[in-house]
Amino acid sequence: MPKPLIVLTDLAKKFGHKSAVDKISMSIGQGEVFGFLGANGAGKTTTIRMLCGLTKPTAGRASIDGLDVWRDRFRIRSKFGYVSQRFSLYGDLTVRENLRFFAGAYRQTHINDRVDRMVKEMDLEPYRDSRAGKLSGGYRQLLSMACALIHEPALLFLDEPTAGLDPVHRQQIWDFLYQVTQSGTTIFVTTHYMDEAERCTDVGFVQHGRLVAKGSPRQLKQALGGDLLEVHVEPAMPAVLELRKVPGISGVDLRSGRLRIHAADPQALVDQWQQYWPFPGLKFLGYSWVEPDMEDVFNAYAQGRHSQNQVQAALK
Amino acid sequence: MNLLDSLKAILTIAYKEFVHVWRDRRVLLLILVLPPFFTLVFGHAFEGAAVRDVSTMFLDADNSTESRKFADFLHGKNVLDALVEGSDNPDKVRKDINDLLQNLKDTFAWKKWVGPEKGPIDLVQDGVDAAVVIPQGWGKSLQNGTPINMRAVLDGSDTNTAPAVQALLQQALGIFQLNERYELIKNLPEQVVDLGEQLSPQTQHEFSSSLTPWEFDTEMLYNPKLLFVDYVVPGMVGLILQLVTVTLIASTITREREVGTLSQLLVTPLRQGEIVVGKVLPYLFISMFLIAGTIAIGHIHFGIKIHQPLLLSLVCFLFLLCSLGLGLLISAFSKTQTQAIQFSVFLLLPIILLSGAFAPLSQLPGSIRIFSELFPLTHFCRAFRSVNMYRADFGFIAADLIALAVGAVITCIGAAYLLRTADD
Numbered sequence: 230m231p232k233p234l235i236v237l238t239d240l241a242k243k244f245g246h247k248s249a250v251d252k253i254s255m256s257i258g259q260g261e262v263f264g265f266l267g268a269n270g271a272g273k274t275t276t277i278r279m280l281c282g283l284t285k286p287t288a289g290r291a292s293i294d295g296l297d298v299w300r301d302r303f304r305i306r307s308k309f310g311y312v313s314q315r316f317s318l319y320g321d322l323t324v325r326e327n328l329r330f331f332a333g334a335y336r337q338t339h340i341n342d343r344v345d346r347m348v349k350e351m352d353l354e355p356y357r358d359s360r361a362g363k364l365s366g367g368y369r370q371l372l373s374m375a376c377a378l379i380h381e382p383a384l385l386f387l388d389e390p391t392a393g394l395d396p397v398h399r400q401q402i403w404d405f406l407y408q409v410t411q412s413g414t415t416i417f418v419t420t421h422y423m424d425e426a427e428r429c430t431d432v433g434f435v436q437h438g439r440l441v442a443k444g445s446p447r448q449l450k451q452a453l454g455g456d457l458l459e460v461h462v463e464p465a466m467p468a469v470l471e472l473r474k475v476p477g478i479s480g481v482d483l484r485s486g487r488l489r490i491h492a493a494d495p496q497a498l499v500d501q502w503q504q505y506w507p508f509p510g511l512k513f514l515g516y517s518w519v520e521p522d523m524e525d526v527f528n529a530y531a532q533g534r535h536s537q538n539q540v541q542a543a544l545k
Numbered sequence: 546m547n548l549l550d551s552l553k554a555i556l557t558i559a560y561k562e563f564v565h566v567w568r569d570r571r572v573l574l575l576i577l578v579l580p581p582f583f584t585l586v587f588g589h590a591f592e593g594a595a596v597r598d599v600s601t602m603f604l605d606a607d608n609s610t611e612s613r614k615f616a617d618f619l620h621g622k623n624v625l626d627a628l629v630e631g632s633d634n635p636d637k638v639r640k641d642i643n644d645l646l647q648n649l650k651d652t653f654a655w656k657k658w659v660g661p662e663k664g665p666i667d668l669v670q671d672g673v674d675a676a677v678v679i680p681q682g683w684g685k686s687l688q689n690g691t692p693i694n695m696r697a698v699l700d701g702s703d704t705n706t707a708p709a710v711q712a713l714l715q716q717a718l719g720i721f722q723l724n725e726r727y728e729l730i731k732n733l734p735e736q737v738v739d740l741g742e743q744l745s746p747q748t749q750h751e752f753s754s755s756l757t758p759w760e761f762d763t764e765m766l767y768n769p770k771l772l773f774v775d776y777v778v779p780g781m782v783g784l785i786l787q788l789v790t791v792t793l794i795a796s797t798i799t800r801e802r803e804v805g806t807l808s809q810l811l812v813t814p815l816r817q818g819e820i821v822v823g824k825v826l827p828y829l830f831i832s833m834f835l836i837a838g839t840i841a842i843g844h845i846h847f848g849i850k851i852h853q854p855l856l857l858s859l860v861c862f863l864f865l866l867c868s869l870g871l872g873l874l875i876s877a878f879s880k881t882q883t884q885a886i887q888f889s890v891f892l893l894l895p896i897i898l899l900s901g902a903f904a905p906l907s908q909l910p911g912s913i914r915i916f917s918e919l920f921p922l923t924h925f926c927r928a929f930r931s932v933n934m935y936r937a938d939f940g941f942i943a944a945d946l947i948a949l950a951v952g953a954v955i956t957c958i959g960a961a962y963l964l965r966t967a968d969d
Contacts, residue, residue, distance in 0.1 A: 281812050284966055303814065311812040317805035319561065321568045326561075333557030334813035336550055376809070 231258035234384060234415050235280065239289035241438075242275050249275040251438035252289060257417065257431065259383075262410055264429030265419040268531055272438040273419040274314055277388050280417070281311050293384065307335060309384040310377030314392070316369045320362025324353050324372055327361050328379055335380035343379060351375045351405070367398030374405065385409065387418040391425065403428055423524040432523070434530045441530050449526045456518040457525060458495035459487045460502075463512045471508055482528055487517075489525060554815055558823025562797065566827065576793065576835065580785045584778070584839045587785075588847050591777045591903070596652055596709040601675040604658040609684025615721055616679065621650040625720065627727035631756075645720060652713055666698045675699050675710055687725075723758055730756070767934045778843040779929040780902030786836050787868055787922045788893060794828050794872035795885040798964070803881055807964075817961040825869045825957065832865045849933075856932050856939060863949035864925035870956030871921065877963035896920045901927065924948045 233256035242250040250272040257263045267273050278284045280291055282302030291298045296305050318327045328344040337343055348357050351371045356364060361372055370390055377385060387406075391399040403425060406416060418429070426432050426446060433443040442449060462468040465486055472481045472488060477498065480491035492498055499516055506513045566573060605616050618624050625642050632638040656673050660666045666676050678696040686693040697714055699707040741749065801807040810820065840857075843849040851857065872889070879885035899913060900906075900922035906914060917923045924945040931937035931945075939946075 278808070281808075283808050283811055303816070306812055306814045309812070311809065313805055313808050315805040317809045319565070319806060320804075321565060322561065326564065330557060330561050331809075331813065334554065334810070334815050336554060336814060 231260055233257065234259040234261075235263075235291065235293050235417065237276075237280075237289070237291045240276070240279060240286055240291045241288040242272075242279055242284065243287045248438050250279065253435070253438075253440045254289075255433060255440055255443055257415065259415055260410065260413050261431045262406070262416045262418065262429045264426045264432040265417065265435065266421075266423075266426055266432060266527060267419075267435035271435045273435055274388055275438075276435070277311075277386050277417070277419065281309070281386055282306065307380060308382055309386060310374075310380070310382040312370075312373045312377045312385070312387045312390055314388040316366075316373065318361045318369070318373060318376060321360060323358050323360055324348065324364070325357045327372060327376055331376040332379045337380055347375045347379055352401075367394050367401065370394060370398065370402060371405070374402070378409065382414070384415045384417070387416065389419050389421065391420060391422060399425070423522065423527050426523040426527070434527070436530060442526075446523055446526075450521045450523070453521045453526060453529060457521050458490040458492070458499060458516060459484070459519045460490060460499075460516045461487050461514040463514060468508070468511050471511065480528065480532055482525070484524070489519070491525075491529065551816070551819055554819045555823040555826065558815070558820060559826040562824050563827035563830075565797075566793075566831065572793070576789055576831065580789060580835050580839050581842055583785050584781060584842045585846065587781045588774060588778060588843065591773055591781075596706050598654040599652055599675055599706055599710055600656055600673045601653045601677055601710075602656040602658045602660060602671060602673045604660075604662065604676070604678045606662060606681040607679045607683040611684035611687055611725075612679040615718075618646075618721055619649060619653070619677070619717060620655060621646050625724040627731055628720070628724040631727040631731065642720070645717065648713065649717060652710065668698060668700055674703070674706065677714065720758070723756075726756060774847050775849055775934065776930070777903060778847060778849050779933065780900075780926050782836060782839045782843065783864065783922050783925045783929065784897060784900075784902045785839060786832055786865065787896060787925075789835065790828065790832050790865060790868040791872040791875070791889050791893060792886065793832075794824070794869050795875045795879070795889045796882045797824055797828075798873065798876035798960070799879045799882045799885045811964070811966075817964040820964060821873060821957050821961045825866070825873060828869050829862075829865055832869070833862065836861045836865065852933050852936055853938075856942075857929065859946065860925060860928045860932065860942070860949075863946055863953065864921055864928075867921040867924075867949045867952040867956065870953045870960065873960040874956040874963075877960040896922050899923075918948070921949055921952055 235257040237253050237255050239252045239254055240250060241248065241252050253272075253276065265273050265276065275284070279286050280293065280298050282298050282305065285299055293305050294308060298305065319330070322330065325344055325348065328347055329340055332340040332343055348354055351374070353368065353372060353375065356368060361369065364372065374385075374387070374390065377387075390406075391402055394402070399422070406418070407428075410416060418425075420426060430445060431443070432446055432449060434441045434449075442452075444452070462472075465483055465488065468488060469481050469483050472478055472490065475498075477494065478490055478492045482489045482491075490498065502513060502516075566576075603616070603619070605612050614624050623642060623646060628642070629635045629638050653675075658676075659673075660671045660676060668674060668676065676696075676698040678698075680693055680696055683693055683695070695714075695718065697711065699710055701707050741752070744752070798807065801810060840851070840861075844851055871892075875888045875892070876885050879888055895916065899909065899917045900920045901909075901917065902922060906917055906923065906927070909917065928942040928945040928949075931942050935941075
């Protein structure tokens with residue numbers, strides 16, 4: 230494990246009586262790409278905002294590079310960049326004006342050189358004098374990242390940077406993030422896309438404000454317990470509903486037209502189905518064993534089929 | 546150097562804020578066109594504070610020689626020959642009478658009598674603002690030595706016009722009576738004059754004094770021509786600028802909060818104070834221009850004299866700073882732009898009514914005046930008028946200047962404090 234950069238200790242935030250973040254403890258190492266996953270409202274954004282010193286923790290503490298995220302927030306601010314969930318730039322300023330503004334706000338020198346270099350790196354050259362509000366979603370996001378990186382921080386927080394983007398721009402943004410990590414920058418990113426979670430070196434699952442799992446994608450997939458059963462049944466949609474009722478099956482997900490079965494003993498089910506297929510309205514066309522991916526992991530946690538204890542047990 | 550860094554950071558924000566205003570062409574047009582336009586319109590609206598063309602119906606129910614003569618006088622005909630002839634200084638008397646006649650002509654727009662000849666009169670129903678009646682038997686009553694009163698019916702709901710009309714009627718009647726007295730003396734039989742000359746010189750002088758109108762020699766200080774516009778323009782300029790500054794700046798922080806850029810701003814090493822100063826600066830610059838422009842219109846168009854421009858500039862500067870601070874405080878306090886505008890409107894309402902922009906503050910009861918002292922516009926109006934109309938010096942308006950400065954500091958610090966988190 231690399232040297233920890235971000236350390237959370239029982240970090241908690243309550244809004245009134247509602248607990249948004251519930252005693253999260255974890256540490257994120259220097260140079261990691263940490264993917265923070267969870268359903269909407271699970272507490273991802275609140276956690277990021279606490280780490281960025283934008284909102285005060287109700288209890289517990291967190292530190293970045295040894296500095297408390299709330300008490301020392303003015304000292305930390307030059308150390309990280311933050312790309313918030315929504316497009317948060319000045320729409321009536323041009324691309325270069327936005328960059329120049331943030332370069333100034335981060336008290337940088339040689340602002341023009343820095344801005345020109347960033348425009349080039351981000352492929353924003355053709356749009357450099359366009360108003361930021363007129364850019365398409367993908368370029369807006371690139372510009373947001375450029376603004377957050379203008380002061381070359383060692384840590385970058387990204388809150389759902391690819392939400393609502395087309396696959397081409399998602400790819401572009403992750404390629405760029407990869408480049409950024411090459412210079413040793415640590416990345417803390419939240420996302421809904423599980424293919425993106427695969428690109429992370431470390432992943433944490435948060436549910437109802439609690440951290441339910443943390444580990445590398447490989448570790449988490451292993452913790453699911455080996456290959457998954459995938460059956461080919463038609464028509465697929467009614468099959469999902471029927472199979473979910475079968476005792477012994479804890480979950481059924483539809484993936485690329487096939488059904489992934491989560492069960493305590495999938496082998497027994499296949500043996501049974503090969504002898505007798507109990508659903509006259511559905512056609513059983515075959516089966517295979519597949520390696521679980523991050524989506525399976527996410528579904529397993531989101532549907533409460535796995536808990537941190539199980540994962541830790543499996544990891545040992 | 547730290548201070549230099551701060552200054553750079555402030556200028557970065559100030560430039561950005563200025564670009565926001567500059568690129569929002571509709572708002573720009575609004576703030577550049579409306580203040581001068583309002584100054585012109587309001588200036589003319591309140592210019593004619595003198596009572597003019599009061600629609601008055603007139604009835605001479607007496608129709609005697611005396612009543613017809615007085616009616617002619619009221620309608621602006623000079624019938625006061627005896628007064629001029631009998632005076633030691635006929636030129637002055639003639640001029641005074643002409644002024645009075647002119648005033649009568651300006652004040653009254655005489656209408657035909659449409660009301661009942663006797664009994665109560667309803668001005669609204671008769672479509673007039675006032676009614677004057679010479680009652681039947683007036684002329685005869687003067688000869689009998691038991692003069693009966695004239696009748697005037699005025700609209701008491703118009704607290705400006707009614708007293709002015711009443712005073713003018715009374716003045717006209719007084720002069721008329723004096724004229725009649727001179728006429729009487731002129732026509733006295735010789736024996737009475739002879740008899741009079743036997744009186745002691747002292748008594749003769751006293752008698753002569755009693756026949757001369759005793760007058761006040763009134764000196765109007767500060768606003769010698771009683772031009773309401775001189776009084777009202779500073780109030781108007783202040784009011785317009787108060788509206789523009791508060792509403793303009795009230796949406797700046799809330800807009801950033803709504804769009805989400807506030808979070809982005811707060812994760813930078815910018816200090817809250819730098820953000821506040823950076824945001825106030827461009828608006829201060831713009832509003833200094835506006836206030837100079839509107840005062841220039843007051844000077845050029847309405848002929849308002851400007852005294853001690855430097856001291857006035859200081860008054861304007863502190864007033865604008867305090868108003869902008871107030872707007873920024875509202876902005877930092879509000880969650881949405883809509884809320885910010887709503888807060889502004891509710892705050893501006895008492896400011897308009899209780900700041901003494903249009904009427905002297907001394908007309909308000911003391912308990913209300915305590916509230917008035919909380920508004921920047923109150924201090925601005927008082928300080929501006931003190932300097933420009935009363936020629937007050939720095940020391941005289943120091944209290945108002947200090948109040949404005951303290952207000953500016955408190956509101957700006959308050960706004961900066963509210964910026965410590967981006968919590969919604």
